[in-house]
Amino acid sequence: MPRVNFVKKAQKNNPAVNKGESYYWWKFRYGRKHYSKTSPKRSQLTQSDFLSQMYDIEDQLSEISGEDREDLCSQTEEITEEIRQLGEEQQEKLYNMPEQLQESSPAGETLQNRIEMCEEMVSELESIVFDDEDQAIEDLIDEIQNISYQGE
DSSP, X not given: OOOOEEESSOSSOOSSOOTTOOEEEEEOXXXXXXXXXXXXXXXXXXXXXXXXXXXXXXXXXXXXXXXXXXHHHHHHHHHHHHHHHHHHHHHHHHHTSOHHHHHHSHHXXXXXXXXXXXXXXXXXXXXXXXXXXXXXXXXXXXXXXXXXXXXX
C-alpha cells in the first residue's frame, strides 16, 4: 500500500486542486501520482481489483443504516449479491488457470481463499434474521457491521 501524503497548500495547480488549496497525493511503485481533495479510501490505495471491490463493500457494510427492517433487509440483500458476484469472479479466474496451478500455486491458493471468504460472508449475511420483532434495528445494524473480509 502506498504512503499517503498531505499537502496543506499547493505550490501550483495540479489535476485535483488549484494553487493554495490542500490535497492528498500517493503513488504506487512504477505508477503515476494520484491526487485527491479528500483523504483516499482504502479501495483507492490498492492495485488489486478484488481488494478494491471488497474494501468498497466493507465500507458499504460499515455505513449501512435503515429506517425499518424492510429497508435494512433490502440493502443487505444488495450487498450480499455484490459479494456473491465477487466470489463468482474469483471462481471463474480459478477455473481459467491451468489445472496444475489451481491447487499447487500461491495464486491458486489465494483465489481459493478469496472464494471461501466470500462464501463465508454471504453465509453470515444470509443468516441474519430480519423478521424477529424482539430484536432492535440497532442490533441488526451492529450485527451487519461486524461482518468483514478476513482474507489477505
